[in-house]
Amino acid sequence: MRILSTVLLGIGAALGVVASVFLTIDGNLARLTGWYSFKPGMPLFTPENAARLPEVDWMKIGDLNDTITCRREEDGVWWIISPFRDRMNPAVVSSILNFAAQTRVVDTLPLNQTTRARMREYGVETTPHSFVLKVPDGNKGEHTTVARFTLGSTSPWLADAGDGQSVVPTTYLRTDFYGNDKRIHVVSGNILSMFRSGLSALRDPRPLLFTPDSLREVSICNHAAEGGETTVKICRASAETPWNIIAPCLTSADQDKMNNLVASFVSLAAVKVEDNTAVQPRGPAEFTISFRADGSDEPVVLTIYKSFPSPADGQPLCHATVNNRPVVFTLQAEPRVSRRGSYSRIVNSICNLPVLPTRAMAQLRSGAGNIYTAELPLSLSELRSLRFSNIVDKDVSRVVLRVHDSNESLRLMLIPGDVESEVSDMWMYSVGGSRFAEADEHVVRRFLNGLGTIPVRGIEADMKPGENPREFMARYGLNNPYYTLFLSPRPCLYRATLFGVDLPLVKDRDTRIFYISRYRDPQTGRFRWLGMEEGGSTIYWLSTRLTRTFSLSANYWRARNVVNFPISALRKLTLGYQQAPLELLYDYIGESWTGTLGGEDVTPRINPHRAQYYIRQLQKLKVAEWLDKDDEFALESLRNPVFSVCLNLEITDYSRAEAVVMDSSTLDHDNLTPGMGDSRTQMAEGALTESSATDEALREAALQVHPTISKTITIEIAPSTEASDQPFFYGRVVETGELFVLPYADAQGLDGNILDM
Numbered sequence: 001m002r003i004l005s006t007v008l009l010g011i012g013a014a015l016g017v018v019a020s021v022f023l024t025i026d027g028n029l030a031r032l033t034g035w036y037s038f039k040p041g042m043p044l045f046t047p048e049n050a051a052r053l054p055e056v057d058w059m060k061i062g063d064l065n066d067t068i069t070c071r072r073e074e075d076g077v078w079w080i081i082s083p084f085r086d087r088m089n090p091a092v093v094s095s096i097l098n099f100a101a102q103t104r105v106v107d108t109l110p111l112n113q114t115t116r117a118r119m120r121e122y123g124v125e126t127t128p129h130s131f132v133l134k135v136p137d138g139n140k141g142e143h144t145t146v147a148r149f150t151l152g153s154t155s156p157w158l159a160d161a162g163d164g165q166s167v168v169p170t171t172y173l174r175t176d177f178y179g180n181d182k183r184i185h186v187v188s189g190n191i192l193s194m195f196r197s198g199l200s201a202l203r204d205p206r207p208l209l210f211t212p213d214s215l216r217e218v219s220i221c222n223h224a225a226e227g228g229e230t231t232v233k234i235c236r237a238s239a240e241t242p243w244n245i246i247a248p249c250l251t252s253a254d255q256d257k258m259n260n261l262v263a264s265f266v267s268l269a270a271v272k273v274e275d276n277t278a279v280q281p282r283g284p285a286e287f288t289i290s291f292r293a294d295g296s297d298e299p300v301v302l303t304i305y306k307s308f309p310s311p312a313d314g315q316p317l318c319h320a321t322v323n324n325r326p327v328v329f330t331l332q333a334e335p336r337v338s339r340r341g342s343y344s345r346i347v348n349s350i351c352n353l354p355v356l357p358t359r360a361m362a363q364l365r366s367g368a369g370n371i372y373t374a375e376l377p378l379s380l381s382e383l384r385s386l387r388f389s390n391i392v393d394k395d396v397s398r399v400v401l402r403v404h405d406s407n408e409s410l411r412l413m414l415i416p417g418d419v420e421s422e423v424s425d426m427w428m429y430s431v432g433g434s435r436f437a438e439a440d441e442h443v444v445r446r447f448l449n450g451l452g453t454i455p456v457r458g459i460e461a462d463m464k465p466g467e468n469p470r471e472f473m474a475r476y477g478l479n480n481p482y483y484t485l486f487l488s489p490r491p492c493l494y495r496a497t498l499f500g501v502d503l504p505l506v507k508d509r510d511t512r513i514f515y516i517s518r519y520r521d522p523q524t525g526r527f528r529w530l531g532m533e534e535g536g537s538t539i540y541w542l543s544t545r546l547t548r549t550f551s552l553s554a555n556y557w558r559a560r561n562v563v564n565f566p567i568s569a570l571r572k573l574t575l576g577y578q579q580a581p582l583e584l585l586y587d588y589i590g591e592s593w594t595g596t597l598g599g600e601d602v603t604p605r606i607n608p609h610r611a612q613y614y615i616r617q618l619q620k621l622k623v624a625e626w627l628d629k630d631d632e633f634a635l636e637s638l639r640n641p642v643f644s645v646c647l648n649l650e651i652t653d654y655s656r657a658e659a660v661v662m663d664s665s666t667l668d669h670d671n672l673t674p675g676m677g678d679s680r681t682q683m684a685e686g687a688l689t690e691s692s693a694t695d696e697a698l699r700e701a702a703l704q705v706h707p708t709i710s711k712t713i714t715i716e717i718a719p720s721t722e723a724s725d726q727p728f729f730y731g732r733v734v735e736t737g738e739l740f741v742l743p744y745a746d747a748q749g750l751d752g753n754i755l756d757m
Helices: 002-026 047-051 090-102 116-121 198-202 255-267 341-351 358-366 441-453 469-474 608-620 632-637 655-664 678-688 692-703 744-749
Strands: 058-062 067-072 078-082 105-108 129-136 143-160 167-174 185-188 215-222 230-235 244-247 272-275 285-293 300-305 316-322 325-332 396-403 409-415 426-431 458-462 483-489 492-498 501-507 512-520 527-533 538-541 570-576 582-587 592-597 625-627 643-652 708-719 728-733 738-743
Touching: 058 090, 058 198, 067 198, 090 129, 105 143, 143 185, 198 272, 215 255, 426 441, 570 608, 592 608, 632 728, 632 738, 728 744, 738 744
Parallel strands: none
Antiparallel strands: 058 067, 058 129, 067 078, 105 185, 129 143, 143 167, 167 185, 215 230, 215 285, 230 244, 272 325, 285 300, 300 316, 316 325, 396 409, 396 483, 409 426, 458 538, 483 512, 492 501, 512 527, 527 538, 570 582, 570 643, 582 592, 625 738, 643 708, 708 728, 728 738
16 A cells, blocks of 8 residues: 555656646646636736736747847847847747737637638638747746737737727637647737738848947037038937037037937838848948947947839938848838929928928928938038027026127116016116117017027038147238127026025026127128137028127117106196197096196096097007107208107106216226237126126115106107108107107007096
């Protein structure tokens, strides 16, 4: 009996070992029974195995002609490891895993119908695609299978997608994962379309794999350039910093074009990927492009070869290779449809409209998002910025525009506002050393934005490495410029914690200096404006759209408000009609009005709401243009004004404080001698830095009690007698003699009806 017991125990132990082996391999005991109960609607694989599908890091995929083994490496990238190493298409990996996790059994053919003829009919023998998915085994460092199946052909049925509204295609499938099961199932989903060209779909069609933010350097070598091989090198310090060209010259890159170029390289996809042992690139290499990403030791090098026509339809194609994959890519060099003629003009017109995002416009130009190598901007002229500077108007706090050999200069100064007090920023201007006055904010913004947004007409010259800057500038007359422009940026505001207290830290930024001069072309004899930044290496041919904003006329910068007064200062308002004047007295404390018309008391007829509205309209009244005080056409029309407005005000007199501030911060023209090197600091300090005397004057002005004075402002208007398509009015401030042009509608609005009938 002991022998029999020992034998039985041995048999039981052997069965246990066999069961454990099958469990280790397949994760189920169905292989011992050879049968698994499939029911319509149930998942193909058990919930336990489906939950482990995201852990899959090993696949074997085969068809009748080939078998490919793939593995996911530690960085998460899938690679084909057999028959030779190549990067796997992540879209295919995702589709296979999603199919295994989401497919449901729709129906199962009876076992007695699973004949060889049926297996051929359903494709599980004639056109099979087999899949084995494994996860790592933590105990032994090996792998455990979590899914295995063979796909046949597409079945003619459609299955419910699960939402009760849409349907999905179905596929014939057979799996021996649950034992030696020969049955054929109909399952939901279909991924066969990916393998129309065989298992080549498993290879990643994208030659390059990196995130745009990680890219730090791009080097483009043009082997077919006219005049010999050229190299353009572009780099940036981080994803937040701009791209800069460092070879063959030092200059700024066009940020939009560079971002589009990087996005195009990431999206670049081949129409065919082939083993480099079977196919050799056609034609000589045209471009060699090197990419260096953040954290990478070696650069990725993409080589693009000369284009050739497709034997099938004549479409221009080209070959390409990368240094980290043993394959040859076939890329689309040009679109089938010509980009010339009326089609090209229509597309370019639409793309130039400022209504589409930059990426959307790039896709529209390339045709539904396709990337063509011939349309990639790969030359210096295409990638360099055609902006005179990268100035942003909100970063500037002081401006000085000085004319050579003249005491004339323009000074702009920003008076910061306060958000909590709802006080807006204000720009002040001074021309020729005059007292500061309020500037037209829109004109100042247009001037500052134009420095960074108006494209230059072209590149005049680039300074060669090692060339003397003085000689380079002198060659184009920039050593003795017509204009010298100083820009003082706002300080950078940082925050730091010191002894547990959050403190703001102000850090000054360097003043920027630009030189602008008129240059006569020795070949054509024509003049053009050239400009260059101090410390730069490029001389730009400036657009007249930009140079027209360099004005030293006070009327050009002056604020467009005709009058500027608080309503609390108003004491009397007189509306001078051609008949009898309407005189209105205003009590700000009591918010009441009294008035007379031709000596008759009309106080009961005054509509206080209309009167308040009229005052607000006066405060908002803006001129269309300031004129010289001796403008003959305006003076002729204003000999007989048709209407006048007289304001009697009592305001605080700040003239004494303003005079002290101006005297202590007057621009010293003698110290502004253009030059290089040490003179830059001298020029910037003399032009833009406030002295301690100015700070003291401002402090005294704030603490001092200022007197109240009476002031009268009289405005006269008259219609223009000149022939014009759009009628307008001339206006004059009687006390100062200032002349201006007033739009017709605004002038008509001055004839306000304040009295009730």
